[in-house]
Amino acid sequence: MVAGEASGDLLAGLLLQGLRARWPELTSQGIGGPKMIAQGFETWWPHSKLSIFGYVDALLNIRELLAIRKQLGTRLISNKPDVFIGVDAPDFNFGLETRLREAGIKTVHFVCPSIWAWRPERVVKIKAAADHVLCLFPFEPEILHKAGIGATYVGHPLADAIAMDPPRAAAREALNLPESDTVIALLPGSRKSEIQYIAPALIGATKLLARPGRRFVMPVVPGLRGLVEPMLGGADIQLVDGQSHAVLAACDLTLVASGTATLEAALFKRPMVIAYRMNWLNWWRMKDKGLLPWVGLPNILAREFLVPELIQQACTPEAMAREAEALLADAPRRAALHERFVQLHELLRQDTARRASDAIATLISA
Numbered sequence: 001m002v003a004g005e006a007s008g009d010l011l012a013g014l015l016l017q018g019l020r021a022r023w024p025e026l027t028s029q030g031i032g033g034p035k036m037i038a039q040g041f042e043t044w045w046p047h048s049k050l051s052i053f054g055y056v057d058a059l060l061n062i063r064e065l066l067a068i069r070k071q072l073g074t075r076l077i078s079n080k081p082d083v084f085i086g087v088d089a090p091d092f093n094f095g096l097e098t099r100l101r102e103a104g105i106k107t108v109h110f111v112c113p114s115i116w117a118w119r120p121e122r123v124v125k126i127k128a129a130a131d132h133v134l135c136l137f138p139f140e141p142e143i144l145h146k147a148g149i150g151a152t153y154v155g156h157p158l159a160d161a162i163a164m165d166p167p168r169a170a171a172r173e174a175l176n177l178p179e180s181d182t183v184i185a186l187l188p189g190s191r192k193s194e195i196q197y198i199a200p201a202l203i204g205a206t207k208l209l210a211r212p213g214r215r216f217v218m219p220v221v222p223g224l225r226g227l228v229e230p231m232l233g234g235a236d237i238q239l240v241d242g243q244s245h246a247v248l249a250a251c252d253l254t255l256v257a258s259g260t261a262t263l264e265a266a267l268f269k270r271p272m273v274i275a276y277r278m279n280w281l282n283w284w285r286m287k288d289k290g291l292l293p294w295v296g297l298p299n300i301l302a303r304e305f306l307v308p309e310l311i312q313q314a315c316t317p318e319a320m321a322r323e324a325e326a327l328l329a330d331a332p333r334r335a336a337l338h339e340r341f342v343q344l345h346e347l348l349r350q351d352t353a354r355r356a357s358d359a360i361a362t363l364i365s366a
Contacts, residue, residue: 001016001028001029001030001031001032001036001041001084001085001086001087002030002031002032002050002072002084002085002086002087002089002092002093002096003031003032003033003036003047003050003087003088003089004031004047004049004050004087004088004089004092005033005047005048005050005089005190005191006033006047006190006221007088007190007259007260007261008033008047008050008087008088008089008111009032009033009034009035009036009047010035010158010260011087011088011110011111011157011158012032012035012036012041012085012087012110013033013035013036013038013039013041014035014157014158014160014161014352014353015085015087015110015157015352015353015356015357016028016036016039016040016041017039017353018352018353018354018356018357019353019356019357019360020039020040021353021354021357022357022361026040027040027042028040028041028042029041029042029043029044029081030042030043030044030072030076030084031043031044031045031046031047031049031050031068031072032046032047033046033047033048044072044075045068045072049064049065049068050065050089050092065092069092069095069096072096073096073099073100076100076105077099077100077103077105080103080104080105081105082106082364083105083106083107083108083360083363083364084096084097084100084105084106084107084108085107085108085109085110085360086107086108086109086110086129086130087110087111088110088111090109090113090122090125093109093129094109094122094125094126094128094129095129097109097129097130098125098128098129101128101129101130101131106131106363106364107129107130107131107132108130108131108132108133108134108359108360108363109126109129109130109132109133109134110133110134110356111134111135111136112126112133112134112135112136112137112140112143112144112151113126123143123144123147123149126144126147126149127147127148127149130149130150131150131363132150132151132152132359132360132363133149133150133151133152134151134152134154134356134359135151135152135153135154136154136155136156136348137153137156137301137348138153138347140153141153150363152355152356152359153350153355154350154352154355154356154359155348155349155350155351155352155355156263156348156349156350156352157352157353158260158263158264158267158348159267159345159348159349159350159352160349160350160351160352160353162245162264162267162268162345164342164345164349166248166249166268166269167249168249168250170249171246171247171249171250172250174246174250175217175238175240175243175246175247175250177215177217177238177250178215180213181213181214181215182211182213182214182215182252182253182328183214183215183216183217183250183251183252184206184209184214184215184216184217184251184252184253184254184255184324185216185217185218185219185247185248185250185251185253185254185255185256185270186199186202186203186206186216186217186218186237186254186255186256187218187219187244187247187248187254187255187256187257187261187265188202188218188228188257189257189259189261190221192224192227194257194259195224195227195228196227197277198257198275198276198277198315199218199228199231200231201275201277201315201316201317201320202218202255202275202317202320203231203232203233203235203237203317204316204317204320205255205317205318205320205321205324206235206236206237207235207317208317208318208321209321209324209325210236215238216235216236216237216238217237217238217240217247217250217251218237218238218239218240218247219239219240219241219242219243219244219246219247220239220240220241220242221242222241222242225239225241244261244264245264245268248264248265248268248270249268251270252270252271252328253270253271253272253273253324253327253328254270254271254272254273255272255273255275255320255324256272256273256274256275257274257275257276258274258275258276258295258296258309258311259297260297262274262296262297262298263297263298265298266297266298266341266344266345267341267344267345267348269337269338269341269342269345270341271307271327271333271334271337272298272307273307273308273310273320273323273324273327274295274296274299274307274308274309274310275309275310275311275315275320276295276309276310276311276312276315277311277312277315295309295311296309298341298344301344301347302340302344306337306340307337308323310323
C-alpha cells in the first residue's frame, strides 16, 4: 500500500480494518502513516514524504520522489504481493501501479481521482494503472465503466467512522471548552504549504470575529505546531495536537481548507466556510482546468453552493469573517444545512471496509 499525507493515511487505516477482519493473518507494507501503523502496517517510508501539493512543491521534491518510487517498485516486484493498493496520491501512485501491473501484480486504486471535476485526461492513466478502482462517490463507477475500467462504489469510510449524531458535549469536555461558548474551529489543512498559505487568513479572520463568549480552536498536524505558533501574532486561539474530529464535534462552525476536511465537517453536520489559497503558479496552471463551479466536496455532492467558498484572491480575513457572521446569525440556514448533511451522511454510509474487501477479494481470486 501507498498512502500520501494525513487524509490518505486516515482512509487507508479504515480500509485496513476491513482487510484484517477478512484476513486476520494479513501483512501490509509500503508507505503510510500512524493510522495505518495502528493496524499493523509496516512503513518503509513515512507518508509525510508524499505530503506535497501542486506543481511547485512537486518540482522542488521531484528527485527524491522519483527515487522513492523506483526503489519501492523494484522491492515490490522482487517480492510480489497478492495485491497493491494505491490510496489517493495519484501523481505518485499511477506511475507505480502501471509498472507493477506490467510486472503481473494486481493493482487497486482507492479513491477515484476527480476526473469529473478537472483533468479528465487522467482516465487514460487510470486505465493503464489500475485493475480496479474503489470509488467513494456513487456517480463515479459509471464514468469509469464507460472508459472500460473496473470500478466499485464502496461509500466513504469516514461516513462509517463518524457518528450520525456527533458527541458535542463529550468533545467539549475533553477539550476543556465551556458548553455555553460559541466555538469556531480553524482547519487550515495538513500540508506545510497549505498552512503557509491558508492559516494566516484564518487567523486574521479570528481577530475580526472575536467577541466575548467565542472560542477559537485549531487542530494542528503533529509535528507542525512550530510552523503555526509564529503565525498567531497574539490571536487568542487554542492549538490542539491532532484531534481534528474532536474539534469538529465540539464546534458550532468551522473555517476549513478545501479537501477531505470539508467532507468531515459535513459528516459532523457543522456549517462551514471553505477557504483555499495556493502558490500563484499552481493557481495559474489550475484555474482554467476546472469542469465544475464548485471546489468543496459538500457543494460538489449537493450540486449547489450549500456553503460559501472563498478561493485564492477571495480568501481574505474580511470575507471569511463576513461569511462566518452570516452563518452564525441565521439559525434557519444552519438547520437546513444540518438536514442536507444528514442526507449526505446516509448516502455515503455503505460499510466501506466490507464492500472494499469484497471487491479486492474478487480481484485476487480472478
